[in-house]
Amino acid sequence: MNTSQEACCVIVDWGTTSFRAWLMARDGRVLAESRGREGMTHCATSGFEPVLRAHLAAMDAPVDLPILICGMAGARQGWVEAPYVDAPTRLADFAACAVGVPNGFADIRILPGIAQRDPLAPEVMRGEETQLLGLGDMAARQLVCMPGTHSKWVVLEDGWVRRFATFMTGELFSLFSKHSTLAFAMDGDIPFGADAPAFVKALDKAASDLSLSVSRLFCVRAAQLLNFETKSEGAAHLSGLLIGAEALAARQNFPDYADVTLVASGAIVGLYKAALQRVGLNVRHIDADDAVRRGLFSAAHSIWA
Amino acid sequence: MNTSQEACCVIVDWGTTSFRAWLMARDGRVLAESRGREGMTHCATSGFEPVLRAHLAAMDAPVDLPILICGMAGARQGWVEAPYVDAPTRLADFAACAVGVPNGFADIRILPGIAQRDPLAPEVMRGEETQLLGLGDMAARQLVCMPGTHSKWVVLEDGWVRRFATFMTGELFSLFSKHSTLAFAMDGDIPFGADAPAFVKALDKAASDLSLSVSRLFCVRAAQLLNFETKSEGAAHLSGLLIGAEALAARQNFPDYADVTLVASGAIVGLYKAALQRVGLNVRHIDADDAVRRGLFSAAHSIWA
Structure with missing residues (x-):
């Protein structure tokens, strides 16, 4: 089986301290995976493209595949800034706001984070919005808890991010x-x-x-x-x-x-x-x-x- | 005026990161003061006695005066451990529990801290109890707030430390x-x-x-x-x-x-x-x-x- 022929894209979760990439088939199967500690903090000095290329090579991924990234790689201190989308926002509209990364080899885009522009409760998230998009079947209205370094609590309503707290x-x-x-x-x-x-x-x-x-x-x-x-x-x-x-x-x-x-x-x-x-x-x-x-x-x- | 002749004792507030000493006259007047950054953390490596002697010299204090110390110098990692007195405790009984420091030149004692041996609310203080003793005129029952690195809130009742929280x-x-x-x-x-x-x-x-x-x-x-x-x-x-x-x-x-x-x-x-x-x-x-x-x-x- 030649997995390269089936591959349709590479997806990357690029956080502050960690990197995870998957080579995906058109039907949603994971063809290969590569993980590392080269998060945004690391790449701010070493550069982002070399890290990405190394992981593509590790997965034996065709270099011309489109690549979609979420997380801190899109922060101001990241690779290319992907400006926040304002809450309330519909998760389905989200991908359209991805920002292109100028480079010589592929169509690379970074998903934006979400900002809550409330002066009494200002909040930002980057990466967690993509987890929300992956919840799939959504109850009409639900509370979501995403623990971590900065835990996010989010109110989802019919696929909209209504409000959240860190x-x-x-x-x-x-x-x-x-x-x-x-x-x-x-x-x-x-x-x-x-x-x-x-x-x-x-x-x-x-x-x-x-x-x-x-x-x-x-x-x-x-x-x-x-x-x-x-x-x-x-x-x-x-x-x-x-x-x-x-x-x-x-x-x-x-x-x-x-x-x-x-x-x-x-x-x-x-x-x-x-x-x-x-x-x-x-x-x-x-x-x-x-x-x-x-x-x-x-x-x-x-x-x- | 020869201040040495009037001097009756040296008192020292020896905290985690700071040192303050006063040369006192029998009538409560401050004859000299000496401050430094040689707190417990510093002295744990350099030794406590040389630091104390240097400050005595700076105040021109007679070396044979009695010296009373409060604070972290009495912690387990301090000069000599002055075991905690248990709350509730009467502040007036406090000085009697001071612990002697073996040395070749003076009567040096360290005041104990206070422990609240409640498994649901275990608490300790060292140094703050001496501030409480200095409040002087005490209302029958009062709440005291002592802000700092570890702020203490204390309930005092007729000169007793009833309970406290950090x-x-x-x-x-x-x-x-x-x-x-x-x-x-x-x-x-x-x-x-x-x-x-x-x-x-x-x-x-x-x-x-x-x-x-x-x-x-x-x-x-x-x-x-x-x-x-x-x-x-x-x-x-x-x-x-x-x-x-x-x-x-x-x-x-x-x-x-x-x-x-x-x-x-x-x-x-x-x-x-x-x-x-x-x-x-x-x-x-x-x-x-x-x-x-x-x-x-x-x-x-x-x-x-």
């Missing part, structure tokens, strides 16, 4: 566990699950009172100084407080929803499921990797089909 | 403005006051809904990407959200109080006054430098008088 939960966890006093309360990168007692206890605290989870971050340290907890429990405790605070705050920000679509992959799926259920939300899970790939392919199809 | 507000501000995505939203160290529009607007947001101030930290960045704000306003915006969140959360944690004693010095006095008043608290201000000096002197008096 929670810096992932970045907070990283900042606290690396650079704060709480670093003394962490014991390396010990993995923990949603059933870790320190995580469950912290979720309970956070869910009972938002003001407690804001104030009690320091308790992660104090609990150890006073011998209530060991260092190996610090990360689970901190994670429970932060994810729990996000869940409760989002519940208060979007009080009309009893159900939430959780778009996530890997270990955080279980942690978020527990936190969302703890504040009374019914959770439907969609894999984030699948969603972004489906979203990119659907956008590519609407541009080049 | 807010990592100062550390959050430092972490966010130095190490996070929001660093891109800050323009160096431009000073701002409590009347800075970005600060006032952020206080309003934070005071209206705690969940908003948790979620809206990212708005500091988004507001600039969308041209609602300039970089020069970023620090004031972030500060308003964080101090505002602390004020509202503390108000919810200590709902029985309409008045608060603010123990603080310098630029944050105005910022905290505005935030506390914004959530409906009446503020009485006490200078923190004066409070810790009075507290140390009162403790020294009860030990050596």
Whole structure:
């Protein structure tokens, strides 16, 4: 089988710290995949085109295929800026706003992000909108939670992005566990699950009172100084407080929803499921990797089909 | 006038990053003062005694005077550990728990910190308890706010520390403005006051809904990407959200109080006054430098008088 002959496009999710590309067949099958750590931050110095070309070569992709990119590659500090589309916006109209990248070898386009130009609640997203496009079957009105460095909570209505909010939960966890006093309360990168007692206890605290989870971050340290907890429990405790605070705050920000679509992959799926259920939300899970790939392919199809 | 002949003791506030010593006369007058950046972190490698001796020399203090120290010099990573006294505790009994420091030249003691051994709300303080001792005239029951890297909110009752809570507000501000995505939203160290529009607007947001101030930290960045704000306003915006969140959360944690004693010095006095008043608290201000000096002197008096 010669996969090159079947290939119709390359789709790329190009984030701040990661790169993922797929060589796609016309019928939506994945013919090849290539992943790397060459995110926007890396490429801002090394250049974007060489990184892309290397991954195309790794996938044995024909160089003249059209390429569709989403994510931070379209930021102002990225490859070519793809200006934000304003919310509310219809996801189906989205691909038409992709911006061409001048180059000598292929039709390369970058999807825009979405901006919420509300002076009282200014917000931006880049990449998550493409995951939304990949949700496929859309309920009339739904709340979507996309956890990550900057978790996004989005209200979708008949395929429109109505409004959204960012929670810096992932970045907070990283900042606290690396650079704060709480670093003394962490014991390396010990993995923990949603059933870790320190995580469950912290979720309970956070869910009972938002003001407690804001104030009690320091308790992660104090609990150890006073011998209530060991260092190996610090990360689970901190994670429970932060994810729990996000869940409760989002519940208060979007009080009309009893159900939430959780778009996530890997270990955080279980942690978020527990936190969302703890504040009374019914959770439907969609894999984030699948969603972004489906979203990119659907956008590519609407541009080049 | 020979100040050495009048001198009765040396008192020292030895924090994580700062050192302040005063040579005191029997009647409470300050005969000399010496300040430096040789906090616990610095001394953990350089040693504590040489730093203390250098400051004694700078004040021309007789080497055989008794010396009373409060703060992080008494932490486990400090000079000599002064174990925590458990809350609730009477401030007047406090000095008796000071721990002696073995050395060849003087009677040196370090005051303990206070621990709240509640598994649901574990807390520790070191140094702030001595400021409380310096408040002097104590209302029957009062709420005290001591802002800083780790702000402390304390319930005092007839001279007893009943309970307290820590807010990592100062550390959050430092972490966010130095190490996070929001660093891109800050323009160096431009000073701002409590009347800075970005600060006032952020206080309003934070005071209206705690969940908003948790979620809206990212708005500091988004507001600039969308041209609602300039970089020069970023620090004031972030500060308003964080101090505002602390004020509202503390108000919810200590709902029985309409008045608060603010123990603080310098630029944050105005910022905290505005935030506390914004959530409906009446503020009485006490200078923190004066409070810790009075507290140390009162403790020294009860030990050596």
